[in-house]
Amino acid sequence: MTAMAIAGTNRRERVTLGGRVHTELRELLMSGELAPGQKMSLRNVAEALGTSMTPVREAVARLVAEQSLEVLPNRAVRVPLMTRERFRELTTVRLAVEGYAVEEAARRRTEADLAAMRCFEDAFLAEARSPRPQAERAVRSNKELHFAVYRAAGLPTLVGIIEGLWLKIGPVLNLDLKVSPERLKTGGATEHHRRLVAAVEAGDGCAARSALVDDIKGAASFIESTGRLLDEAGPDLNRHPVGALAPEGETQPERDIATAHLGSR
Amino acid sequence: MTAMAIAGTNRRERVTLGGRVHTELRELLMSGELAPGQKMSLRNVAEALGTSMTPVREAVARLVAEQSLEVLPNRAVRVPLMTRERFRELTTVRLAVEGYAVEEAARRRTEADLAAMRCFEDAFLAEARSPRPQAERAVRSNKELHFAVYRAAGLPTLVGIIEGLWLKIGPVLNLDLKVSPERLKTGGATEHHRRLVAAVEAGDGCAARSALVDDIKGAASFIESTGRLLDEAGPDLNRHPVGALAPEGETQPERDIATAHLGSR
DNA sequence: TGCTGCGGTCTGTGATCACATTTAAGCTGT
DNA sequence: ACAGCTTAAATGTGATCACAGACCGCAGCA
Missing domain, CATH: 1.20.120.530 (GntR ligand-binding domain-like)
Incomplete structure (x- = not known):
């Protein structure tokens, strides 16, 4: 069951799945549906989008390159905090x-x-x-x-x-x-x-x-x-993200929106 | 044979192999060692750098995202021509x-x-x-x-x-x-x-x-x-990659081994 | 009760496999 | 001998496997 069969990506234009994921995350970021500090898991995003990890990794790599996402020293990926x-x-x-x-x-x-x-x-x-x-x-x-x-x-x-x-x-x-x-x-x-x-x-x-x-x-x-901006990035703030992309336990309302927009299967 | 063992990448700073490849290609591009129109093969680049395809793909995806490389409709990757x-x-x-x-x-x-x-x-x-x-x-x-x-x-x-x-x-x-x-x-x-x-x-x-x-x-x-700039990108120019800026036929002297191996085929 | 090891799960990263598509060579048919 | 078709190699893309390290929770000891 390849994800290529799920989405009708056999268009004339060359749209790679990685590009689609990139656009998706980009919109979520621009519209503020992903809050600063929010951590993301490649596997969860992949599952939410119905693809494998590979396109997600490519998209995240691009976003990290343009500093729209950041990877912490512990290898965790999150939306950058804004000082x-x-x-x-x-x-x-x-x-x-x-x-x-x-x-x-x-x-x-x-x-x-x-x-x-x-x-x-x-x-x-x-x-x-x-x-x-x-x-x-x-x-x-x-x-x-x-x-x-x-x-x-x-x-x-x-x-x-x-x-x-x-x-x-x-x-x-x-x-x-x-x-x-x-x-x-x-x-x-x-x-x-x-x-x-x-x-x-x-x-x-x-x-x-x-x-x-x-x-x-x-x-x-x-x-x-x-007053929501950080005066200076305290080290402990790295440990307290606003939330994870994939809701564990109870789901918060705005997280549902994000997940709903992410899930395109 | 993991490529991680080849290069001593166990530094304190987080350097992914993909990042290293990205930097490598970036330098080659900035210094003009990769001529516009030059085609690249992911596998050849990976082999030349002693890694697998995965980091190369990530690096190329980043470079494509910032328009330093481009992928043709035929999925070929090359250095963009400059009109x-x-x-x-x-x-x-x-x-x-x-x-x-x-x-x-x-x-x-x-x-x-x-x-x-x-x-x-x-x-x-x-x-x-x-x-x-x-x-x-x-x-x-x-x-x-x-x-x-x-x-x-x-x-x-x-x-x-x-x-x-x-x-x-x-x-x-x-x-x-x-x-x-x-x-x-x-x-x-x-x-x-x-x-x-x-x-x-x-x-x-x-x-x-x-x-x-x-x-x-x-x-x-x-x-x-x-007069080396293209007046307008003709459709057939996609087929004659190197010819636009670099004279074909004889290989240029500065096209050193590394560069030569980086190209496709 | 409070601190400390310790094991399991989850993370990102790299390598490898699988496949559709394209390109090029080889080969056949007149 | 040359055009056209066929086949084989090569390409990018996505999925899957493998692995080292980080995080979390649980038990055990002082």
């Missing part, structure tokens, strides 16, 4: 790289780019104004909007770099958004988005960068205010 | 990212950083002024100098991003430097380096960026002038 120092560094780099991206986007955007941006902005706006906003959708719309702008810069390499940054910072960013969805209304994100899209449309790179900087800084200061 | 369009895109991104890095470096460099920079600058200078300059050493010194500056920015994430960029553009950059070492003297690289280090030392981020931009642009225009 305040690291968070600030990532934010600094994001400001520089994504700021440059939106400047370029303002200069080179096409009409199709603008249409995509408006579409995702509307989606985010609708979710933020909803009486019962769903963090999941808001996170996705926010991401789609940002990357619609970044893609408009016409520099695929840069988009890839930014994806790597989001993958590193996504767990903390989106986990906190899930916990406190009221930030959607009070954070001013919708206003930043409006300014960003308008500036890109007007071709004003400077204003676009300003709007993006406000957006990023706003989210960053909120995260810092939650 | 002119892609080269220009990478250069644009490099100008933005590395330019920001040196600006930050000028602001935050310590005395230790400056010492390291001067050290590698001298090494590069000595090699460039040598009557018989060795491309290998010059390439290494150049890289060390640049990264000494980038590290001075105090943003490890940014350094990682730049490493990824160099890994993608390294094959063409350094392969051409090997073919025509006279560029060491005529390219003005030594002058750019002097200006860069001086500006960083003086804390003048603007001048530092200017020097770096000249350095990158100088090298880029030289590469473009050689």
Whole structure:
């Protein structure tokens, strides 16, 4: 019983099973469904996805290489914890790289780019104004909007770099958004988005960068205010993960979501 | 016969065999010893390195993920060809990212950083002024100098991003430097380096960026002038891997035993 | 009661096997 | 003698096996 027979992977495009697992874990990380500190077992992930260990190992190796996962000295694999120092560094780099991206986007955007941006902005706006906003959708719309702008810069390499940054910072960013969805209304994100899209449309790179900087800084200061970031990585914190991917004993609700999304058999 | 017994990998630090292979291939790529278009066979690489296929597969998966290698639709693995369009895109991104890095470096460099920079600058200078300059050493010194500056920015994430960029553009950059070492003297690289280090030392981020931009642009225009870049990737070029950048027929002298054994078939 | 060995389970890692697909040589048929 | 088909070698991919080390719990001793 090969897993190849389970999933219809005999598509024309070359999708390796390892690539599929990589994408799967990537989405889970970006959407904040895997909390920082959460430990993962290759075998459990493989079982949850209905494959063997081999593709999982390849996917995890890739994620470890791009520092979206880390392997502890004890060989345990987990979602990296985020120290305040690291968070600030990532934010600094994001400001520089994504700021440059939106400047370029303002200069080179096409009409199709603008249409995509408006579409995702509307989606985010609708979710933020909803009486019962769903963090999941808001996170996705926010991401789609940002990357619609970044893609408009016409520099695929840069988009890839930014994806790597989001993958590193996504767990903390989106986990906190899930916990406190009221930030959607009070954070001013919708206003930043409006300014960003308008500036890109007007071709004003400077204003676009300003709007993006406000957006990023706003989210960053909120995260810092939650006090969830580590001041410094204590050695004992390596021993207390938030939870394992495969629930032992009783299953927590959000872990069920993760497992449900992982299981594709 | 386990390969673990071959190499003394029982160090205190956690070095997996896959990581070792990754580093090995990474160096070969950065130093331009693997020409663009060169095909690789997992089994041959494994045999050449004295390991099994598994670590090689992991390393190649990582390199493919960061687009330093690519797998063709026929599942063949090779060093990606460089189109002119892609080269220009990478250069644009490099100008933005590395330019920001040196600006930050000028602001935050310590005395230790400056010492390291001067050290590698001298090494590069000595090699460039040598009557018989060795491309290998010059390439290494150049890289060390640049990264000494980038590290001075105090943003490890940014350094990682730049490493990824160099890994993608390294094959063409350094392969051409090997073919025509006279560029060491005529390219003005030594002058750019002097200006860069001086500006960083003086804390003048603007001048530092200017020097770096000249350095990158100088090298880029030289590469473009050689005419070795592809105008557009024709579909049949997938079948003629080595021919694009490396002359086929006779094997080049620098294609040493290790490299020759690494190739497919 | 509190600490210390000690065994079993589970972890990641590397090697090996199995298979579908592709590539190249060899061979047959006119 | 050459085109077309067949077959054999080789490739990447996934599954499975083997193994060293870490973690956890249980028993035994002071």
